[in-house]
Amino acid sequence: MTASTIIEARDVTAAYENVRARTRLTALSDVDLDIGEGEFVAIVGPSGCGKTTFLNMVAGFIKPVAGTLKVRGAEVTGPGADRAMVFQDYALLPWRTVERNVRFGVEMRAGGQAKAELGAHPEYISGDGFHPSSAGYRRIADLVLDTLRRHDPALAR
Numbered sequence: 001m002t003a004s005t006i007i008e009a010r011d012v013t014a015a016y017e018n019v020r021a022r023t024r025l026t027a028l029s030d031v032d033l034d035i036g037e038g039e040f041v042a043i044v045g046p047s048g049c050g051k052t053t054f055l056n057m058v059a060g061f062i063k064p065v066a067g068t069l070k071v072r073g074a075e076v077t078g079p080g081a082d083r084a085m086v087f088q089d090y091a092l093l094p095w096r097t098v099e100r101n102v103r104f105g106v107e108m109r110a111g112g113q114a115k116a117e118l119g120a121h122p123e124y125i126s127g128d129g130f131h132p133s134s135a136g137y138r139r140i141a142d143l144v145l146d147t148l149r150r151h152d153p154a155l156a157r
Contacts, residue, residue: 005073007035007058012067014053027053031067059085084146086139 012031015024028050035041043051056062057069060079069076071083 004037005034006037006039006071007033008068008070008073009033009054010068012054012057012064012069014050014057014062015065028064055085059083061085086142086146 009031012028012033013026014028015026017024031054043054045051053062057064058071058076060076060083063077071080
């Protein structure tokens with residue numbers, strides 16, 4: 001790892017256990033990867049090759065069965081406020097505005113203190129002209145939450 005390495009994977013293997021069948025599906029095997037600060041990386045491959053599995057490990061949602069995975073020099077042991085993930089599927093309430101959807105997520109993390117905290121970042125909350133079921137609306141909500149987390153990690157708790 002260099003001083004500017006953000007993500008470091010060494011001999012990372014991920015697998016899913018089928019306890020009933022007593023089998024193991026290896027999703028990734030012996031992955032070595034360094035991603036430096038400011039780099040733009042695309043993980044490309046066919047469905048089922050382990051792209052999302054790797055991202056889930058970086059997010060801390062699943063643990064590798066072998067190897068080490070570090071973010072900014074610290075081993076990933078679970079989800080953390082220093083990382084965010086935009087999921088493939090959306091979990092928005094279509095009857096709420098972007099602001100109210102974002103507020104709902106922040107309220108769940110911040111113990112009801114979202115009103116004052118969101119008020120400190122009004123420039124990130126928009127969505128005018130987007131229908132609640134549109135992809136643009138959903139992306140705005142995801143990006144607003146990610147931006148808020150980056151500016152105030154307490155909101156990600």
